[in-house]
Amino acid sequence: MSIITSIPRPDGASERSLPRKPPPTPNSIAVAVTLLLLLCAAVWSTVELRINLATMMDSISNATNFLARMFPLDFPPAGELAALIFETLAIVVLATVLAVLISVPVALFAAWNTTSGKYSRTGARVIIVLARAVPDLILAIIFLRIFGLGALPGILAMGLHSVGMIGKLYADAVEELDNGPQEAIRAAGGGRVQQIVSGILIPLMPQIIATALHRFDINLRISVILGYVGIGGIGLAIATALRSLNYQRGMALALVVLLLCIAVELISGAIRAALLGGDRSRSRNRTVSWADRVSENWVSRGQKKTGTSEGLDAGARPIAPPWNADRVRRFLSMSAVLAIVFLSLIGAEFSWEALGYGLANAPTTLGAFFPPAGGDLLPVLLSEMLVTVQIALAATLLGSILAVPIGIFAARNVVTNRAVQTFFRVLIVFIRGLPELIVAIIFVVITGLGGVAGALALAIGAVGLLSKLVADSLEETDVRVQQAVQAHGASRTQVFFAATVRQSAPAFVAHIMYLLDSNIRAATLLGIVGAGGIGFLLLNASRVMQFDVVTTIVMLVLVVVLTVEAISLWIRKAVH
Template identity: 65%
Template sequence: MPVSTPSAPQKSASTAELPAAPPPSARTIAAAVILLALLAAAIWSIIDLRINIASLADSASNAVDFAERVFPLDFPPLGELLGLVATTLAIVTLATALSVVLSLPVAIFAASNTTTGRMSRGTARVLIVVARAIPDLILAIIFFRIFGLGALPGILALGIHSVGMVAKLYADAIESLDNGPLEAIRAAGGSRLQQITVGIIPPLMPQLIATALHRFDINLRTSVVLGYVGVGGLGLEMADAMRTLNYPRGMALALFVLVLCIVVELLSGAIRSAIMAGATTRRSGGLAGALDRISSGWFTGGRRAQTTRPTGPGALVPPWTAERVRRFAFVAAIAIVLALAFLGSGLTWRDTFTGLAQVGPTVGLFFPPGGVDLLTMLLRELLITVEIALAATLLGAILALPIGILAARNVVSNRAVQTTFRVLIVLVRGIPELILAIIFVVVTGLGSVAGTLALAIGAIGLLSKLVADSLEETDTRVQDALRASGATGPQVFVAATLRQAAPAFVAHLMYLLDVNVRSATLLGIVGAGGIGFYLLNASRVMQFDVVTTIVLMILAVVLIIEGLAIFVRKALS
């Protein structure tokens, strides 16, 4: 009887049919190498800057001494305080309006569905990158030389720098619009102006207003920084107080700035949420509905029922319907706000035109770049600036990631925990990083440690919110499937939620590094280390050729980091 030998175990059909995981692409490997190199550089930066527990513990006595010198707080008289607030809000309002006016045409040229010419689109994209790369502090220094003291340099600096963010968001929004109405207008023989005013602006209105409100928040915090180079309002008053070591007055103003930033952010955030919710659902109730009714559909881009209007040769002027009255009143209200802001800022047309006549001679002071004998020192300080940004990004991530996770509604079921960490994020977001840097300079002394700690804590406000939003945007069906199979909460989080959000986390960290490089430059003006201190000193002693050299160095670093960030995001998307 033949003896059968045991055969090798056969794979099941389902297992045999499973495709092998594709090997990582060269771009993915390169992105991983870049991230590991940045991590190693960040760790080395923390060591080189001597940021450790022992040095922080040694500064504890300085913190106690600083607290004793600050209290009791010394608030200015109410009338003076309200005047400072009015000046600050006027500058920020005009700067934000200027950024919208400049950004919209740039965005139209940068969007692929509104501009077919590659040269025009490429030029617009370059303008967006350059506007974002040049810190507003540098723009303010240049404009102060052209226009002198006053609100105009601050308005121009904030407005032009804002184009880098606002125009990019507008261009992305234009590219995501439904092209049907635009193509219909084009097919009917509509001009380019008609295509823009009818096919782009109305559906884009929610994004226009929401982005402007978001930029208003950012410009309000930045105006405090520009106070150190002469921009009026709360920032200038606080800078004067801190320079004279009047800590009770300076920290009282800082506290007021914090409260003002938080109030403005909560208010604008509520309006933004209402606008976007109304644009998506077209609801007629709540805040979105109220704004929609007041603006006759402008806030949410809603379409109102058209009133029957007479036609014919005698009906050239549309009747004053209730809808037209509301729309007119809405536009008039915006015009009144801008007019009040213009009056509150103290701008005069005469000073503006006088400054424009000096543009040519003033620009000549900045070229050609100079300071060759200072190049070694400037490169060393630039390296310190990059170290501060790298160290702050790593420390900020360590602080912000757990806070963002605990603030995500689909990760933590306890509403009290969610609310607590959401409030913490809002509070930290409301603190201008310059205020944190001033405090740390007093506590830890002049140098890079103060700037690093200020940016690391500031990362909680930015990165934690981005992390929480990314976690909440993950596909909950995957998480529900794992729960149904018996997985525990931590297993669901690691295997489903965190895995889906990981690419977004990497993108957020690269964005934070990009922001920290610019911020590290700005914080140098208060002695928080880096090249910003030398930039401010060069402008004060009117070595404008050295200012140009520093600007070009900063611009090169920012563009390199932005290029790496774009490459990593595309490789991991």
């Protein structure tokens, strides 16, 4: 028989207890339920689209036949290939320049610290959201009807759609900028224009250029998609070759696009790194607060360059900056940019006459898009829109399964083996260079027409986006928490799950929702090559000039995209 005794607690001593975990809020419960419903919907979509091992096994023979018909690759003559590359780069350059020229004033109106009017700020934000929501393929179809064949519709489509991304990033950067320089200029009697130019645009110039270069990478991949609706360049050559089942020429051009995308991304990445500079350890959350960190570095460099008036007489006036190495470098860089834009106007065969003629007849041309079609066609469109959503959900689920482990192995603070880190980082860069349309075409040939090809293509593309975000989130965790867990005897696996993953979990959820948001837009585009969804009907309607049907499809896409974006934004804000 055992005897249990209790020792009385000394007087004045209190029982130590851990603080109670706060109860979940209604908002957090709603977020959890929504995430669970999205997971169930993604699993249902994967099953409904019949993405399974049996489908993959049945496609092995098609893959073998495709490889047999693809080799040997048939590259066009060097002169023809150089002309295609030059035309493609020219269109992308002009589209990116147009986007920057529009995004800067829109961002100034959208930022709270540069706009006093409530309605102007709201209007600018609406422009950014709508530009982001309408896919560039739809804009290209509309502009092709207005301006006709040529590079102009592609330039306008990519340029206006890019405002959705560039304008938002510029507006966020303006809002996070230190207001001290603006206030100093205002106190010295500077006007509104002087405050904007000297206090905002000059400090933000590194972000402006870096964001433009990043968008240039994206537009280069998008230009392949626009080739399927008649926009010139390599995309049109690929579309022509694959429509005639000339896989040797089509895949050869696709390889050129892949190498071009990787080369441009590496070059622009090096330029962005040189512009942004700074020590990465200064900012733990570099993915979210990159603009703040960069603006501080730029302001400090600017102060060092201008210096003070020490050594000058009290009545001396400022003089023009000397022609030192920095000023010569800036002058040469600006001259190079202007030369590139001028050459792009020549390479794209930009026609001011076509622009003026199209604008003059735009009201009459746009009349063909209204009123929207309805009636018996609406159920068919809704059914295909549902397939598009299923493709996006299934691709997000499968892409997350692929991308999260790759992102973990690419994180420097998780994997200590440098060779492993380098391999997975190179893999991510390689996949980021793959145009999703090319991957979708390959899967269409292998698995056949339908949503399977689109979902698999987007799942592969998710590795390039989500893996990088996952790796960055893991590297941005607080190492002190990991060290504290390790100091209590935890193994590396325990440290990873208890400290690293736990800190990164909210960011993981936010990144996956961002991936779903992106996949909804991309799934709309991949239908043009038979990868399932409403994109196929969109392309057919534009070919037979049923522009009222195009308008109905645009409205459906807008509703779905804006709804998913609102849900994604709500969840991302809740988990952070």
